[in-house]
Amino acid sequence: MNYKRKALAVALSLVGSVGYAQLAHADDSGDNSLQRVDVIGSHIKRLKSEKATEVTTIKVSDLAKQGLNTVEQVVNALASNQSNIGANSSVGLSTGGAAFANLRGLGQQYTLVLLDGRRVPYHPFDGTAADLNAIPLSAIERVDVLPDGAAAIYGSDAIGGVINFITKKTSEGLSIGGDFMTPQRSGGNEKNLNGSYGYGNLSKDGFNVYATASYHKTDPIMASQRDFASAITPAMKASSNSYPANYTIDGGNSLIGPSGYPNCGAATAKGGTCKMYPGTMVGIQPETEQWSGLAKGTLRIGDNHELSVTYNITRNKNTTISAPAPTGLEVFLPSGTQGIVTADGSASISPFLRTMPLGNRVTEAVNVQQKLQLNLEGQLGGWDYRTGLGYSQSYATEELVSGYTGDKEVANAYLNNQISLVSGLATDPNVWSQIGVKGHLDDGKYTVASADFSLSKEVLQLPAGPLAVAFGGETRHDTLEHNFNYPISKDAIGPGMNQSLNTKGNRSVSALFAEADVPIVKHLDGKVAVRYDHYNDVGNSISPQVSLRYELSPQVLLRTSASTGFRAPSLYDMYQPNQSQLTGNFYADPFSCPSLSSSCPSLQRYLKVGGNTKLQPEKSSSLSVGIVIEPIKSITASADLWWVMVKHQISTMSEATLFDGNHNSLLFYDPNNGGNLTAISTTQNMGNSSSAGLDVDFRWTLPKTSVGNFTVELAGTYLAKNMYQIEENGAYYSNLGQYVATQNEPTFRWQHNLTLNWNRGAWSGLLSQNYKSGYTDQNSGAAFAATNHMVKPYSTWNMSGSYEVNKQLTLTAGVRNLFDQLPPWSNQQYLFQGNYDARFADQVGRAYFMKFNYKM
Numbered sequence: 001m002n003y004k005r006k007a008l009a010v011a012l013s014l015v016g017s018v019g020y021a022q023l024a025h026a027d028d029s030g031d032n033s034l035q036r037v038d039v040i041g042s043h044i045k046r047l048k049s050e051k052a053t054e055v056t057t058i059k060v061s062d063l064a065k066q067g068l069n070t071v072e073q074v075v076n077a078l079a080s081n082q083s084n085i086g087a088n089s090s091v092g093l094s095t096g097g098a099a100f101a102n103l104r105g106l107g108q109q110y111t112l113v114l115l116d117g118r119r120v121p122y123h124p125f126d127g128t129a130a131d132l133n134a135i136p137l138s139a140i141e142r143v144d145v146l147p148d149g150a151a152a153i154y155g156s157d158a159i160g161g162v163i164n165f166i167t168k169k170t171s172e173g174l175s176i177g178g179d180f181m182t183p184q185r186s187g188g189n190e191k192n193l194n195g196s197y198g199y200g201n202l203s204k205d206g207f208n209v210y211a212t213a214s215y216h217k218t219d220p221i222m223a224s225q226r227d228f229a230s231a232i233t234p235a236m237k238a239s240s241n242s243y244p245a246n247y248t249i250d251g252g253n254s255l256i257g258p259s260g261y262p263n264c265g266a267a268t269a270k271g272g273t274c275k276m277y278p279g280t281m282v283g284i285q286p287e288t289e290q291w292s293g294l295a296k297g298t299l300r301i302g303d304n305h306e307l308s309v310t311y312n313i314t315r316n317k318n319t320t321i322s323a324p325a326p327t328g329l330e331v332f333l334p335s336g337t338q339g340i341v342t343a344d345g346s347a348s349i350s351p352f353l354r355t356m357p358l359g360n361r362v363t364e365a366v367n368v369q370q371k372l373q374l375n376l377e378g379q380l381g382g383w384d385y386r387t388g389l390g391y392s393q394s395y396a397t398e399e400l401v402s403g404y405t406g407d408k409e410v411a412n413a414y415l416n417n418q419i420s421l422v423s424g425l426a427t428d429p430n431v432w433s434q435i436g437v438k439g440h441l442d443d444g445k446y447t448v449a450s451a452d453f454s455l456s457k458e459v460l461q462l463p464a465g466p467l468a469v470a471f472g473g474e475t476r477h478d479t480l481e482h483n484f485n486y487p488i489s490k491d492a493i494g495p496g497m498n499q500s501l502n503t504k505g506n507r508s509v510s511a512l513f514a515e516a517d518v519p520i521v522k523h524l525d526g527k528v529a530v531r532y533d534h535y536n537d538v539g540n541s542i543s544p545q546v547s548l549r550y551e552l553s554p555q556v557l558l559r560t561s562a563s564t565g566f567r568a569p570s571l572y573d574m575y576q577p578n579q580s581q582l583t584g585n586f587y588a589d590p591f592s593c594p595s596l597s598s599s600c601p602s603l604q605r606y607l608k609v610g611g612n613t614k615l616q617p618e619k620s621s622s623l624s625v626g627i628v629i630e631p632i633k634s635i636t637a638s639a640d641l642w643w644v645m646v647k648h649q650i651s652t653m654s655e656a657t658l659f660d661g662n663h664n665s666l667l668f669y670d671p672n673n674g675g676n677l678t679a680i681s682t683t684q685n686m687g688n689s690s691s692a693g694l695d696v697d698f699r700w701t702l703p704k705t706s707v708g709n710f711t712v713e714l715a716g717t718y719l720a721k722n723m724y725q726i727e728e729n730g731a732y733y734s735n736l737g738q739y740v741a742t743q744n745e746p747t748f749r750w751q752h753n754l755t756l757n758w759n760r761g762a763w764s765g766l767l768s769q770n771y772k773s774g775y776t777d778q779n780s781g782a783a784f785a786a787t788n789h790m791v792k793p794y795s796t797w798n799m800s801g802s803y804e805v806n807k808q809l810t811l812t813a814g815v816r817n818l819f820d821q822l823p824p825w826s827n828q829q830y831l832f833q834g835n836y837d838a839r840f841a842d843q844v845g846r847a848y849f850m851k852f853n854y855k856m
Contacts, residue, residue: 056080056145056697056715060137065766066798067181067816067849069192069216070290071132071140072099075163077770079715079753080104080147080695084745085126087133087286088838089831090320096365096396096444097286097318098123098131103147103161105722105747106644106691109570110160112150116167116310118452119155119476121369121394124444127480127572133316134369134394136292138177138194138214141168147695147717148642149622151565152513152529152545159565159620159646167310170298171198171210174856179812181849184820187221188285188844202300211295220321221285221843228822228835229843230280235827236834241326242267242274244424245353248328249342255352258424265425266356274424276323276354279834283321283360284843291315305378313370319401322361322832325493328352330407333414338421351414351421357432361403361494363441367396387453397443398495402436406491407498409435437492440485442500446571450476465519472513479506480571497579499608505575507568508536523551533566537574538617541566557628559640565620569612569650573683576611609652612683620646626695634701643692648685649724657726657742687725694718708760716752738776739791744830745839746775746791762804766814771795772840777827792824794841800849812851820846 056078063074075081082105090097100108100123113120113130120130147161154162174197181190198210223229240246244258244265257273258264264274294312301307332348335341340349371392377385413419413435418428426432454472461467481504484490489497515529529545545563552558626640695717702710722736724743733742737749750773758765777789800814823841831838 056147058143058145060140060142062766064179064851065800065802065812065814066768067800067814067847069137069179069181069190070218070288071135071137071165074137074143075099075101075132077753078103078145079751080145080161080717082747082751083108084839086839087288087318088284088833088843090286090318090365091282091284091322091832091838093832096123096125096131096367096398097133097288097316097320098126098367099133100126100129101132101163103145103163104642104644104691104693104717105719106160106646106689109567109650110157110646112154112158112160112162114154114162114164115312115371116373117164118373118388118390118450119392119448121371121392121446121448122480122570122572123367124394124396124446124480124482124572127446127576128570131316131367131369131394133288133290133318134314134367135165136212136214136290136294136312136314137216138192138196139167139212139292139294139312140165142166148561148624149545149563149565149620149644151543151620152531152563153515155511156531156533156541156543156566157568159567159618159622159644167294167296167312168210170200170202170208171196171212172201172208173198175853177851177853179849179851181816181847183844183847185225185845187219187225188847189219190217190847190849192216202298206300207298209295209297211293213293214291216288216290218285218288220283220287220319222321223280223282223284223833226284226843226845228825229284229833231835232277232280233825233835235825235829236277236279237829238268238270238275239278239326239354240273240275241278241328241352241354242276242424243324243354243356244274245327245351245419245421246273246424247340247349247351247421249340249347249349259422277834278323278326278354279832281323281360282832284833284838286321287319289317289319301378304380305376308375310373310375311371313368315366315368318365318367320363320365322363322403322494324355324358324403325361325405326352326354327405327407327410327493330493330498331410331414333411333421337414338417340421349421351410351419351424353410353419353424355403355405355410355432355435357426358405358436359403362401363495364399364401365396366399367394369394382457384456385454388451390448390450392448394446395443396445398441400438400441400488400492400495402438404437404492404494405435406437406488407493408491409437410493437488439488441489441492441495442482442484442497444480444482447479448476450474462519464521464524467519468517470515473511474513475508475510477506477508478571480504480575482575482577484577500577500579503575503577503611505571505613507571509568510534525549533568535568538568538615541568541617555630558626559628560623560625562623563621565618565622567618567620567646567650569615569617569683572611573615573650574611574613576609576683578608578610610683615650615683616648616685618646618648618650618685620644634703635699637698638696640695641692642695643721644690646689648728649687649689650683651686651726652683653686653726654742654744685728687728687730689724690721691719691723692721694720708758708763711757713755713757714752716750718750719747722747737773739778739826739828741778748775748840749773763801764803765801766799768798769795770798774824778829779827789827791826791837794821794824796821796842808855810853814849816847816849817842817845 068074072086080103083102086099087097101111102108103111108129123131144164150158150162176195178193194214196212200208202208240255246255246257255273267274267276292314296310298308373390375388413431418431419426452474456470458466458468483502484500511533513531518526520526527547531543533541543564547561550558622644624640624642628638630636698714700712723732723734726742735743735746739746752771754769756767772794774793775791777791797818798816799818800812802812804810823836826837828837
């Protein structure tokens with residue numbers, strides 16, 4: 001078979017499959033029988049290589065030169081990504097330290113993450129997406145990104161796009177590498193060590209086995225180590241939970257300060273009570289530690305078959321530090337406690353204590369992800385085939401390390417007169433050693449067992465070229481379970497799990513797909529694909545896709561693609577544990593006080609959330625139209641307009657919506673429960689969302705000079721529209737370029753990554769910029785009611801230089817955040833970190849790094 005024709009057939013086979021061509025490069029044997037090409041394709045280098053949909057390919061070695069050391073950092077550097085949940089989000093929240101991709105700002109649940117073309121199991125604590133921190137960067141060779149609807153190709157839920165992390169096919173010899181990064185300010189050091197060893201040449205010996213292992217650690221950063229994070233500003237939330245404690249009686253909204261006010265000790269006197277600023281006590285960056293390993297063996301069988309088995313495991317530990325525990329919404333004392341009698345003798349007394357003597361709350365979350373994959377591929381009877389069996393598991397746990405107490409323990413301390421309601425201080429110095437709570441909090445597991453196959457062949461010669469077809473199938477079984485350790489989870493103050501219930505669920509999914517690449521006329525190619533998915537719990541879907549590629553001239557290429565998608569509610573959407581959670585922001589009681597009144601005390605409240613087994617699937621439509629130009633050989637540029645509509649979007653009401661008294665949110669209230677939500681706000685179908693934007697890409701290879709060779713690359717995404725409903729048939733809202741309470745986050749109108757590369761002989765250098773546009777701030781609370789504060793655009797530069805000492809040793813040194821750009825000031829009140837938004841900015845500041853890699 002002619003190689004070009006065969007390559008096309010193989011590509012079609014693998015595009016139609018959930019699998020990905022791991023054999024991305026021909027081996028060095030000169031035998032074309034097992035040559036493979038990339039399924040998604042490469043970054044734009046030559047016009048003729050362009051597909052009908054845009055694709056970005058990134059080499060991990062290039063990203064390492066920017067000082068990026070984790071998969072989360074790599075994904076956040078993508079211009080098309082707008083991640084809003086990462087390691088920093090775990091401070092004060094039970095995310096397990098997970099980080100998620102979010103292409104085009106559509107939502108993490110719409111980005112499909114693959115490892116060597118197959119699904120990565122979801123994180124069990126938020127089972128709507130794969131945890132990026134469970135993917136070992138040291139084992140990855142490159143990253144392919146398809147920011148377009150790919151439901152007909154990869155799965156009906158690949159609505160927002162696909163990110164495929166690709167490991168090496170083979171490796172020979174010994175390789176050792178490492179790096180160290182130290183910030184200009186204290187805290188936040190990073191270190192990494194990795195090594196690999198491989199034996200056997202696939203073309204000469206007929207086999208190859210290799211293994212790789214790595215260790216990575218990031219030190220924590222406390223708010224006290226960064227002036228911008230510890231400054232007392234109007235955006236820093238003041239808490240009524242203090243030490244010494246305030247208290248309320250009769251369930252009223254008026255706080256009573258301890259005797260001796262305004263002498264509040266370590267707290268601050270404010271408004272007749274004692275106040276504290278918990279945001280100044282937190283760790284703004286958690287400590288993370290990752291161990292990973294991957295082993296792979298490949299055996300060539302005859303001339304046309306390859307059998308491979310791969311096992312990988314990653315253990316990621318995330319340790320967060322939060323302010324001492326608040327008790328104001330969990331401890332209720334009977335009337336008459338320590339001589340304080342309520343008006344009617346029946347209402348309770350609530351002490352607003354912050355357990356400062358116990359120290360900060362320290363939580364440790366560990367996620368262990370592992371996968372075993374067996375593949376067989378080659379040619380049989382004139383057909384290219386690929387098949388595989390896999391089993392993967394993500395197991396996460398949370399441990400309370402120190403600083404925690406329980407509502408029963410605190411209540412007993414007051415009832416036993418060990419803590420005074422009047423002074424707010426401990427009368428018994430031994431009380432704190434008696435009321436500490438620590439130990440296992442909860443754990444969860446997500447598993448995926450899968451099998452897939454694909455076949456492809458050129459079946460007909462048309463006037464404009466060969467017609468190639470592919471078809472195949474996939475089946476998988478997913479399970480999710482989340483268990484809580486009673487009585488710790490019911491008693492501990494802070495995690496918000498005192499009413500959480502164990503949960504589990506499972507589903508089976510099977511799919512059939514077909515695809516054809518049709519050369520219509522000269523220079524015009526078409527592709528049609530269709531996928532049928534069957535879910536045993538929510539029904540069936542058919543997802544078609546049509547795309548066209550027209551080479552208008554050797555310098556101009558036009559392309560377009562249209563598709564539909566179907567996203568079944570995830571197991572987490574359906575079986576999320578019913579639990580009571582503490583809000584991130586402070587809210588007034590909507591029953592007893594108008595929420596906009598500045599005289600109403602705003603406190604952290606409790607709300608209840610849970611899954612919903614009656615959810616309906618989401619349906620989507622997407623369209624893209626693009627152009628690629630190559631005016632001269634050294635310049636390639638592209639622009640792609642895209643639009644995505646999702647119907648019956650699955651989500652939950654944000655806390656701000658639940659506490660605003662509108663959108664039927666008062667149905668979740670009990671007016672006798674102190675402003676807390678008592679009914680469960682379940683996951684629900686909340687209406688539609690509509691997004692549109694423009695992706696641009698530019699590459700210029702400058703003429704060679706005596707001082708070296710230069711290339712310039714720019715990748716950017718402009719969002720023109722991002723609208724959504726928070727209830728079926730309701731009003732549309734938008735968080736485009738603005739922070740809105742209904743989403744607790746903004747989306748950025750413009751993001752780009754700009755890179756200047758240089759090389760001369762053994763020397764090379766890189767200068768890169770990551771840019772995010774500004775947005776209108778949250779402006780929450782009376783202090784900001786009359787303002788329209790803008791969060792400034794945020795830009796960081798990275799610079800490095802590398803030297804190849806010889807064929808074995810390469811050294812790299814550089815600076816991350818070269819100009820020491822600190823996070824722009826923000827009013828956001830959602831995160832535990834104050835004065836800035838830790839989801840979108842770098843709290844490390846300028847940092848210096850060194851890397852080495854040695855190959856034998």
